[in-house]
Amino acid sequence: MSVTAAPGFVASGIHAGIKRRRHDMALIATDDARPVTAVAVFTQNKFFAPPVGVSRRKLAESGGRAAAVIVNSGNANAGTGLQGYADAEAMCEATAEAIGCATGDVLVCSTGIIGNLLPMDKVLPGVSKLAQTLSAEGSEAAAKGILTTDHVPKEAVVKGSTFTLGGMAKGCGMIAPNMATMLAFLTTDADVPADELQAILRDAADRTFNTLNVDGATSTNDTVILLANGRAGRPDMAEFAGAVHKVCEDLTWQMARDAEGVTKMVTLRVTGAASDAEARTAAKSIAENNLVKCSWYGSDPYWGRLLAAAGSAGIDFDPERAAVAYGGITVSKAGAPVAHDVAAVAEHMKNERIDIEVALGLGTGAAQVIGIDLGPGYIKENSVTS
Amino acid sequence: MSVTAAPGFVASGIHAGIKRRRHDMALIATDDARPVTAVAVFTQNKFFAPPVGVSRRKLAESGGRAAAVIVNSGNANAGTGLQGYADAEAMCEATAEAIGCATGDVLVCSTGIIGNLLPMDKVLPGVSKLAQTLSAEGSEAAAKGILTTDHVPKEAVVKGSTFTLGGMAKGCGMIAPNMATMLAFLTTDADVPADELQAILRDAADRTFNTLNVDGATSTNDTVILLANGRAGRPDMAEFAGAVHKVCEDLTWQMARDAEGVTKMVTLRVTGAASDAEARTAAKSIAENNLVKCSWYGSDPYWGRLLAAAGSAGIDFDPERAAVAYGGITVSKAGAPVAHDVAAVAEHMKNERIDIEVALGLGTGAAQVIGIDLGPGYIKENSVTS
Incomplete structure (x- = not known):
C-alpha cells in the first residue's frame, strides 16, 4: 500500500x-x-x-x-x-x-x-x-x-x-x-x-x-x-x-x-574520533574510496586501505592508536597487524552484509555510514547513457 | 639512462x-x-x-x-x-x-x-x-x-x-x-x-x-x-x-x-571559476566522480554529470553561466544543451586522450587536472590483494 x-x-x-x-x-x-x-x-x-x-x-x-x-x-x-x-x-x-x-x-x-x-x-x-x-x-x-x-x-x-x-x-x-x-x-x-x-x-x-x-x-x-x-x-x-x-x-x-552493480553492503562505523563531525568525515572518506570499495567487492579484509583513507581525510589521526575490526574481529591495532582468526574473518567477508569498525582511539566521536562495493556491474550500468 | x-x-x-x-x-x-x-x-x-x-x-x-x-x-x-x-x-x-x-x-x-x-x-x-x-x-x-x-x-x-x-x-x-x-x-x-x-x-x-x-x-x-x-x-x-x-x-x-585499467586519459580544464582554488576544487570533484569516470570509459559526452559534480563541489556555481566543451566543441551553455556537431564530438570521444573544458563563467580562476576513466580493468586489478 x-x-x-x-x-x-x-x-x-x-x-x-x-x-x-x-x-x-x-x-x-x-x-x-x-x-x-x-x-x-x-x-x-x-x-x-x-x-x-x-x-x-x-x-x-x-x-x-x-x-x-x-x-x-x-x-x-x-x-x-x-x-x-x-x-x-x-x-x-x-x-x-x-x-x-x-x-x-x-x-x-x-x-x-x-x-x-x-x-x-x-x-x-x-x-x-x-x-x-x-x-x-x-x-x-x-x-x-x-x-x-x-x-x-x-x-x-x-x-x-x-x-x-x-x-x-x-x-x-x-x-x-x-x-x-x-x-x-x-x-x-x-x-x-x-x-x-x-x-x-x-x-x-x-x-x-x-x-x-x-x-x-x-x-x-x-x-x-x-x-x-x-x-x-x-x-x-x-x-x-x-x-x-x-x-x-x-x-x-x-x-x-538494489544499487547499481552492488554485491556487498557494508555497515561502516568509525569510533573514537575527536568529534562526531570528524568521524563522519572519516567514514565518508573511507566509504567513497575506490580502492576500499574494490577490496569489498573482492571480499578482501584489506584494513590498510581503510586506514590510508582515514589518514588522508584531513582529520585528527594517529596510526599508533588506530584499530580495525571486520565482523567484530580485530585485525589491526596500533596501525599494525595483530594475530586473529583469519578463517572467521574470511567467512564474514563472504556475507552480503559486512560490518566494519575503524576505531581511531582519540576521543568519543562516532559515525556510521552504509558503504557499497565497486564491481563490474556498476561500470556496466554507468558507462553508457541508458 | x-x-x-x-x-x-x-x-x-x-x-x-x-x-x-x-x-x-x-x-x-x-x-x-x-x-x-x-x-x-x-x-x-x-x-x-x-x-x-x-x-x-x-x-x-x-x-x-x-x-x-x-x-x-x-x-x-x-x-x-x-x-x-x-x-x-x-x-x-x-x-x-x-x-x-x-x-x-x-x-x-x-x-x-x-x-x-x-x-x-x-x-x-x-x-x-x-x-x-x-x-x-x-x-x-x-x-x-x-x-x-x-x-x-x-x-x-x-x-x-x-x-x-x-x-x-x-x-x-x-x-x-x-x-x-x-x-x-x-x-x-x-x-x-x-x-x-x-x-x-x-x-x-x-x-x-x-x-x-x-x-x-x-x-x-x-x-x-x-x-x-x-x-x-x-x-x-x-x-x-x-x-x-x-x-x-x-x-x-x-x-x-600505464594506470590500472586505464583506457582514456582526460585533460580536464576548469575555467571562469571565482578563484584558482575553486577551479582546482571543481576539477578534482569532477575528475574523481565515478559516474563521470564511467562516462569517459563509455566514450559518452555526458556533460550533465560534469556540471552535477561541479554543482556539488561546494564552490561558487551558477548553472545559467556554465558551459561544457569536448575537444573544443561546446555541447552545453547556460546549463542546457546547445546544437553542435554530434559526429565530431563522438569522434573526439573515441580518442585515448580527451580534452574537456568546463567554463563556469564567473571569474578568471582556472585549473587543469589529468583524469582517468573507470573501467573493468581497474576493478580487476584492485579487488584482490595482488
Whole structure:
C-alpha cells in the first residue's frame, strides 16, 4: 500500500512513453484534492534541476501545503534551462487542472537522464491518464512509475498506535559518492504542524538516506517529500518521529540492496574520533574510496586501505592508536597487524552484509555510514547513457 | 639512462625474492658514496609508512644531504608499526655498510602491499647484491626494481645547456582519487642549494604529479626525491626549473598511460571559476566522480554529470553561466544543451586522450587536472590483494 496506506491518499502510475516499455510516471494526491501539510528535503547541489526549483518555490509560497505530487522517470528535466522550468510548471498546471486543485498546490519531481528536454507530447497526456486512474489501490503502480535503473519497487509502511505512515522510493545510482537521483515520498494521516514535520523529516533523512548517499555530492534532483493530512489527529511525537525514521531506514536498505552493480553492503562505523563531525568525515572518506570499495567487492579484509583513507581525510589521526575490526574481529591495532582468526574473518567477508569498525582511539566521536562495493556491474550500468 | 644520466650517479636493480619473479629492489647512489644535496616531497597522509617517517627525519637531520636511496617494491612496509621502523632503519644501515657511507646519508622507500612486515631475510641479502652491482649502466634495472602493478618502466632525461637531469618513476594505482603509491627519483649534476631545489621540486610536483594524483588523498608511501651533486656548477635557474618540470610532466603522462585499467586519459580544464582554488576544487570533484569516470570509459559526452559534480563541489556555481566543451566543441551553455556537431564530438570521444573544458563563467580562476576513466580493468586489478 505504501503511499496510500494512510486514509485520504490516492495514487497512480502509468507508462506514458518517456521510456520504451516500463512505467515512467506517477501521481500522488489527496483524495479530495485539498492541500494538506507538506514538507520536503531537497538536493544541496547548485546544479539542481528545474523541478527542484519549482517545488522548492511552491512550498515556500504556500508555507508548507500541497495536494499532489506529479513525478516522471526516464528524464531528469535537469540541464534544461528556462524551457525546463516552463515544462515543470506545465506539469503542475496540467495536474491541477486534471484533479481540480490550485497549481500552487502541486509539487513536481523528475528523475532520469540529464540534459534532454522532457517529451511534453507524452508527459501531458500522461498527466490526464494518471488523474483518471487515481485510487487507494494505485500505490504499487506509482512505486513502479518513479523507478529508473532500479530493479524492484521500494515501499514501506508503519502502523502507529494512532496513525499510519507509508512511503515509496527510488534510488540506485545514488550510491556514494555519486549523483544519480534518489526520490522518496511519504504520506501520513497524523496531524503535525509543518515546522515540526520538517524537523522530523530532516533528521530522519540525515540519519538514513544521507548515510548512504553520503552527503554534499547529491544529485541534481534528489527530493524527499512528506504529506500529512491530519485526519488521525495529533500523534505521540516520539512515536511518530520513530516511525518516520523507520520508514526512511527501511527504504534506505532497499535502495542499498538494489544499487547499481552492488554485491556487498557494508555497515561502516568509525569510533573514537575527536568529534562526531570528524568521524563522519572519516567514514565518508573511507566509504567513497575506490580502492576500499574494490577490496569489498573482492571480499578482501584489506584494513590498510581503510586506514590510508582515514589518514588522508584531513582529520585528527594517529596510526599508533588506530584499530580495525571486520565482523567484530580485530585485525589491526596500533596501525599494525595483530594475530586473529583469519578463517572467521574470511567467512564474514563472504556475507552480503559486512560490518566494519575503524576505531581511531582519540576521543568519543562516532559515525556510521552504509558503504557499497565497486564491481563490474556498476561500470556496466554507468558507462553508457541508458 | 634516467637516474644515471647525470655524471656521478650509479644505480642497480635486482630480484630479491619479495615478489615471485619480477625485480623488487633498486639502489641509487653517488659514485663516490659521498652525500650530495637532496630534497624530497612526501605524502601528506597521516597514516604514512615507516620508510617515509625515516627518510623525512634523515633529511631534516642532515639539512638536505644524501648519498643513496634504497628502494623495495612488492611490500609497502606500511601499517607495520614499530617493527616497520626498525626494518626501514635496518635497510639504511645495510646500505650504508655495503657502499661505505654514513647511515644518516641513506634514504629509504617502499611500495606495495600494506600491512605485512618486510621479509628482511630477503631484503638484507638484496641490499648487498644491489651494492655489488651498482653502475652507470644500472638505471634500467633500477627502473624495473621500483615497479608494482606498472606494466612498463618510466624514465625521462633532459639535457640542459650546462647540466643533465634524469628521472624514473612508478605509479599506476595512484590514479585520482586513490592511494596506491607513486615514487619518483630524479638526479642531476647541477649545483643548486637545498632550499631553492626544494622549492623547484615542490612546484613541479604540484603542477605535474599532483594534478594526476589529485591531492590530499595521497598514499601511505608517496615520495619524490631529487639528488643534485653540483658537478656541473650553477645552472641557469629558469632553465633548470623548466627541466625539472619537464621530467616530472613526462613521468606523469607515462604513469597516466600505464594506470590500472586505464583506457582514456582526460585533460580536464576548469575555467571562469571565482578563484584558482575553486577551479582546482571543481576539477578534482569532477575528475574523481565515478559516474563521470564511467562516462569517459563509455566514450559518452555526458556533460550533465560534469556540471552535477561541479554543482556539488561546494564552490561558487551558477548553472545559467556554465558551459561544457569536448575537444573544443561546446555541447552545453547556460546549463542546457546547445546544437553542435554530434559526429565530431563522438569522434573526439573515441580518442585515448580527451580534452574537456568546463567554463563556469564567473571569474578568471582556472585549473587543469589529468583524469582517468573507470573501467573493468581497474576493478580487476584492485579487488584482490595482488
